[in-house]
Amino acid sequence: MLIRLVRAHLAPYRRSVAVIAVLQLAQTAATLYLPNLNADIIDSGIAHGDHGYIVRVGTVMVAVALVQLVCSYLAVRIGARVAMALGRDLRRSVFARVQAFSVREMARFGAPSLITRTTNDVQQVQMLVLLTLTLMVSAPIMCVGGIVLAVEQDAPLSIALVVLAPVLGIAIGAILRGLAPLSNAMQRSIDSVNRVMREQITGLRVIRAFVKENHESRRFAAANTELTDVSVRVGRLMALMFPAVMTIVNVASAAVLWFGAKRVDSGDMTIGALTAFISYLLQLLMAAVMATYMLLWIPRAEVCAGRIVEVLDTESSVAPPARPVRGLARRGHVEMRGVGFHYPGAETGVLDGITLSAGPGQTTAVIGGTGSGKSTLLSLIPRLSDATAGTVFVGGVDVRDLDPGLLSRTVGYVPQRPYLFSGTIASNLRYGAPDATDEDLWRALETAQARDFVEALGDGLDARIDQGGTNVSGGQRQRLAIARALVGRPDVYLFDDSFSALDYATDARLRAALAAETAEAAVIVVAQRVGTIRDADRIVVLDAGRIVGAGTHPELLRGNDTYREIVLSQLTEAEAA
C-alpha cells in the first residue's frame, strides 16, 4: 500500500528524486572517502613523519567535507520540498475524492474518520517520505559503499561483514515483524481516542445535561489506556532496536580488531588499514542506526497509507456523466419514473416504485410519517444519492446525464437541517450564485422573511456567521437557508421540511411571498404541517417508501385515510368538530 501510494504520487517529482539520489550518492561518497584519506595520513603521513603530507591530505579532507556539506544540504532542501509537496498532493487528492462522494460513501466512512485520513494519516506518510529522502537514501549507499571500501582495505577481514550483515538483518527483521501488528492496533486505538474525544466535544451539552461526565471519563480512560498499553508495547519492542544494532556492530568491531591483529601480525595488513576498516565498520553502524530510525516509522505509515488508499480507491456511487447534457429540454420540470432506493444490505428499501411529476408553477407536497422516505426522495433530485431503480428527470433530462453544474443551478435545495457555513450572511447567500448583487440578496431575504433581522444586525449582509450557523437561532437559520436557495433563481425548488422552526405567522407570510417568487418554477415541499401544504397543487402521501395517495387537499381528505388521519391529528377534537 505504502509503496504503491508513494510511488504513484512521487511520479511528478521523479526528476527531483533523481537529483536527490545523485546528491546523496555524492554526499555519501564524500563521507566514505574521509576514512580512506585518514588511513593515508596514518600510513603515509604519521608512519613516515611527513608533516607536509599530513597538512596536504588534511586540506583535501576539509574540501571533501565541504562537498559533503553542500550536497547533503541541497539534498535536504529538495527532499523537504518533494516530501511536503507529496503531502500536499495527497491531502488534495483525498479531499477532492471525498468531495466527489455521495451521501452514501460519506456515511460509510463517517466524517471523523475522513477528517483524520485527510490530515493526520497523510502527515504520517509525509513524515516517512521526508525521512527517506533526506536521511535514508544515503543509508543503503553508505552500507554498500562501506562494504566495498572495507573489502578494498582488506578482503579476508571483510568476511566479518558477511557474518555481520545477516545477523543484523535477522535481528531487525524480527523486531519489525513484531511491530507490524502492533502498529495496526495502535492506529486503531488512536482512532477510537479521537472518536470519543470528538463525540465529547460535539455532545457536551447532552453529557452535562445527563450528568455523564464520569461515565464519559471512564469511556475515554478505557480508550486512552488501551492506546497507552499498545504504545508501551510498541515502545518496548522498539527499545530493543538501537541497543541490538549497536551491540552487534560494536562486538563485531571487537572481533575485527582481534582478527585484524592476527593479520597485522602476519604482515598481511597495515595498522592504517585496520584503523580505516574499523572506521568503515562504524559508518555501517551509523547507516544501520539511521535505517532503523526510519524502519520504526514504516509500520505506522503503512497502516496510514492503507487508510488513505481506501478512500482514494472508493468510487463515488454518484458518478459524473461521461457526456454531460448542457441544456434542458423543458424548464421547470421534475419527474420520477418507477424510482426506488435501498441501502446495500438493508432488509427493506427506503423508496419503492415512486412515480410523480411536477411542472412549472406547480407545487407538489410530499407528506408522510417519519421514516417514510420523504427526505431520501428529495435527495435524489440534486443527486446527493442516485436512485437504485428507475429514473429521475430534471428539465426533461435524466439527472445522471446532466452537467453537474447545470443541475445545481437548476435545483434550489433547502435541507432539513439548515446548515450555514462560517463566513458572512452575504457569503452564505451567494453560495449557489457567486455573481448575485446585493439587491438580489436583499430581495431573497425579503421573500424568506429574513430582511428584518438581518437589517437589525449591525453589519447587515456582512454580519458574521459561525460554523453551522450556530450563532443565529434555528428559525433564523432556516430562513437564511431558504434565502440562499432563492438567490440563484432556480427552476426547481426543494424544501425539505424547511419551515419547521418557524412560528405560524412567519410561516404563513413566507409561503405567500414564496408563491410569487416561484411562479415559474416547480416546487417540491416536504412538510409536517398540513397548513404548509394545504394549497399545494398536488399532495403525495408517502408511507413506508410507497405512494399511498395523491391529489389535492380536498380530494385526499375525502378519499385517503392516511391523509385524513394526519390532518385530524393536527387539530384538537374540539376544533375538528
Next chain:
Amino acid sequence: MRNPDGKTPSPGPEDPAANRARGGAASRPPDRSSDFGATARRTTALVTRRRGLFAGVLATGALGVGLTVAGPVLLGRATDLVVSGSFDDAGNGIDFGAVARMVAYAAAVYLAAGLCGVLQARMATVAVQGAAERLRRDVEAKLARIPLGYLDRTHRGEIISRVTNDIDNLAQCVQQVLSQLVVSVLTIVGVVAVMFWVSWLLALIALLTVPLSVLAVAWIGRRSQPEFTRQWQHTGRLNAHVEEMYTGHSLVKAFGREEQSQAVFDAENERLYEASRRAQEVSGLVQPLMMFLGNLNYVLVAAVGGLRVASGALTVGDVQAFIQYSRQFSQPLGMLAGMLGMVQSGIASAERVFELLDAPDQAPDPAEPARAPAGLGRVAFEDVSFRYVLDTPLIEGLSLVAEPGHTVAIVGPTGAGKTTLVNLLMRFYEVTGGRITLDEVDIAAMSRADLRSRIGMVLQDTWLFGGTIAQNIAYGAAHATRDQVVEAAKAAHADRFIRTLPDGYDTVIDDEGGSGISAGEKQLLTIARAFMTDPTILVLDEATSSVDTRTEVLIQQAMTRLRQDRTAFVIAHRLSTIRDADTIVVMAGGAIVEQGSHEQLVGAGGVYSRLYAAQFADAAAEVDRRAVN
C-alpha cells in the same frame, strides 16, 4: 457549539472572530523565546513527573554511556598492543593473550552497554507514554470543566485538531527526543571526559567545534521556530475547513460548490505546504552543518593527532581511539541538533494544547453544595438577568414560577430568549443577575451534577454517540435492561423504525447519522433517552419540531404521561402542542410579556391571542372548516 439562545450578541469584545484570533498568530506574545522556554519546561515536567522512573532512565542511561565509552578505550589498548607488537624490534610479536583479554573485555562491555540501552529505552517508553496518557486525560478532564461559551465560540475542527493532531505530534516528538536526548547528552559528557583523559589537546580541538555548533543551532532555531508554529496553525485551519466541508457535504454537492471548496482547501493546503517546507528546509540545515562540523573535527584530530604521533607525544592507538571518539562525539551532537526540528515542532503543538488547557474554567462547584429536598420540583426564576456582553442584555429582570407538577410552556418569536432560559436553568451558562431556585434552594449553591440529575431534557439539536441504538437510549440509565430500553423506545414511538434497521436495537450509529437515520428519527431516540431517566423536572426544547405530526400526536400522549407529577418546561413553536399547559409564558426581547393559561391568554386579546389567531385563522382553521365540510 451554539450560544445559549443561538444568536450573536452584537459584535463586541466577545465576538467569535476576536476569540478565534486568540488562537492565531496575531495574539501570540511577541516574545517567542520565553514562550518557548515556558512550554518546554512544562512539557519536561510532564515527562519527568514519575521521579523514580525518570531517575532509572538517567541511571541506566549513564551506565550504558559509561560502558559505551569504555569500549573504545579497551579497543584502543588492544590496538596499542597490536602496534607495539608489530613495531617491536625484539621480535616478540604481538602479545595475543593480552589482546584477547582486551578484546574480550570490550565485547563484554559492549554487551552490558546494550543491556543498559534496552532497559533505559524501556523505562523511557513508559515515562513518555505515561505523559501522553496524562495529557490526553487532562484535555478530556478539561472538557468537563470548560465553560460552554468557550466551545460555542471556537471552530470545532480547530479544537479537534489540537486534541488529535497536536497531541499526537507532541507524543511522537517527545518519544523521539527523549529516547535520544538522554543518551546523546550523556554520551557527549562521557566522551568528552575520556577524551580529556587521553589527550587534553585533542579534546580541546574536538571541543572547538562545539561553540560553533551551538551558535549554528541557535541561529537556525530562531528562524525555524516560527515556521513550525505556522505549520501547526495551518494544520489546525486546514482541519477546520475540512471538518466544515465534510459536515456540510450534502450542501456543497447540492449547490455545486465543489470547485470553490476545493479552491479554499487548495489555498490553505498551499500555505500549510509552504510553512512545512520552510520549517524543514531551515531546520534541515542543522544536520548537514553538524555533519560538516563533525567532519572538520575528524580532519583536525587526524591531522593534529598525526603530528603529535610523529613528535612522539601520542601513540597511534591513542589517535585511533580519538578518531573513534570524535565520531562518537559528533554523532550524538548531530543527533541532538537534528532533534531541533522535532523539538520545535513538538513545542509548537504543545503550546496549542496548553493554550486549550489554560482556558479559564467555569466557576467550581461550592465546597459544601446545598441540596434541594428530593422529589418536589418547584422552580422559580427571580428577577433573572443574563448578558454576554455588558451592554447587550439578553434576558432582563425575568421572574417566573413553575409549581411542582405543572407544565410551563414558553412561546415567542425567534430571538425572544427561550433557549437562554433553559441554558440558565441547566447552568450551561450562569445568570448575571437575580437567581434561580429549585425548591427554595439557589441552584448556584447546588452542585451542577446534583442539579442536572434532577432535570431530564430533550435538546433542540440531537446528539448520538458512536454505539448501538440500545446504548444510546440507555445513556442516562447505566443499568437498564433490554426490556426497559424497548419500553422507552415504544413510549417514544421509536420502536417501529428501529425494527426496520438491519440490526434493530444493535444497529451501530454515530452522530453523523451513519446508518441513514433521519433527523426526526434521531429526535425520537433522544426522546426515548429522556424516558429512560426519571427526572423531577422535564425540559423539552422544541423537541418535536422535526417529528411528523402523526408521530407528534403519539409523542404528545406519551409526554403527557411523562409530565405527570413532574414540573415541565416546554418550548415549542407550534401552539397546538402546548394548549394544555398550566401556564403559558409569552416572551419577547428577553422579557415576559404575557403569562397565563391558554384560555386566559386568548381571552386577554394580547400577543398570544394574535399568534394563535394567525396560526389558526390562516391555516388550521381553514383546514378545520374543510375537514368538516
